């Protein structure tokens with residue numbers, strides 16, 4: 554879409570340059586598809602282009618992973634196979650979430666190669682798969698403000714509603730830090746869409762810490778991320794009560810990608826599947842996997858029980 558109200562494109566990463574009528578430009582996949590009036594009655598006048606930022610896309614240390622806001626979905630997708638995390642696959646099971654979350658971004662290669670982690674968080678759609686990933690791994694957003702100020706905010710608090718977030722006008726999302734503590738947990742992922750390879754209607758991530766705690770992050774079904782923390786793996790009733798308390802009916806999202814009632818039902822179903830998967834011994838084949846992108850083959854095949862009758866051989 555033409556943005557014919559734009560008077561200037563300014564290459565900068567300095568929030569001091571921001572003024573009313575400006576928008577940060579990252580991959581542009583939202584800005585150039587929604588147009589000049591995407592964010593209100595007043596048209597956008599300038600784009601502050603983050604393309605000149607020379608922030609390293611991904612930094613890996615013992616403390617975890619830092620994603621620059623300008624890291625593209627394609628760069629993130631490449632991470633699990635990259636030298637940056639070589640040898641960490643067994644230590645950081647949380648890496649297994651990266652590809653299913655990128656895959657949940659059902660879009661063309663053009664969008665994958667241009668759109669950024671930061672742009673996804675700042676667009677703040679319920680179906681934002683980078684929101685799911687970063688919230689599910691207890692990500693912390695680093696935010697720069699005018700006058701050289703900076704602050705940090707959990708990603709679960711950054712996104713506050715459908716298309717809404719906690720950024721003040723002019724604030725710039727600089728990076729997202731995924732802590733090693735979350736990456737070392739066992740994880741489970743479930744996603745459902747109303748159509749084959751459609752936009753996420755429900756996306757849940759579970760994390761089972763070595764200390765026994767279970768964290769469940771609900772996204773896409775709800776207008777904003779919702780996190781439930783249990784001191785141990787709950788039983789089915791406890792989990793269901795936890796969901797009742799954490800998510801009022803009005804928080805379930807309602808759009809063409811799913812009715813709130815369906816999203817609610819599927820949230821309970823997928824949460825129970827995740828509970829079952831993480832309650833089972835590591836490596837056990839999950840009882841049920843609804844949805845896509847989390848194939849049971851990921852788990853070691855289960856040895857058939859001794860009582861399994863032998864398969865009769867056909868006569869030659």
Ligand SMILES: Cc1cc2nc3c(=O)[nH]c(=O)nc-3n(C[C@H](O)[C@H](O)[C@H](O)COP(=O)(O)OP(=O)(O)OC[C@H]3O[C@@H](n4cnc5c(N)ncnc54)[C@H](O)[C@@H]3O)c2cc1C
Nearest residue numbers: 577579580581582583584622668669671672673675681726
């Ligand atoms: C075919 C198609 C399919 C899509 N599917 C999905 C989907 O499944 N789920 C989904 O969530 N979205 C989807 N989108 C929307 C969009 O592509 C994504 O949300 C994308 O991640 C936006 O990133 P971007 O870098 O292109 O953002 P941009 O278009 O550059 O910016 C988007 C918004 O974020 C602001 N912004 C960007 N970076 C920063 C920053 N660092 N600090 C502060 N503000 C910033 C911009 O000012 C603007 O308001 C889709 C789009 C298309 C065209």
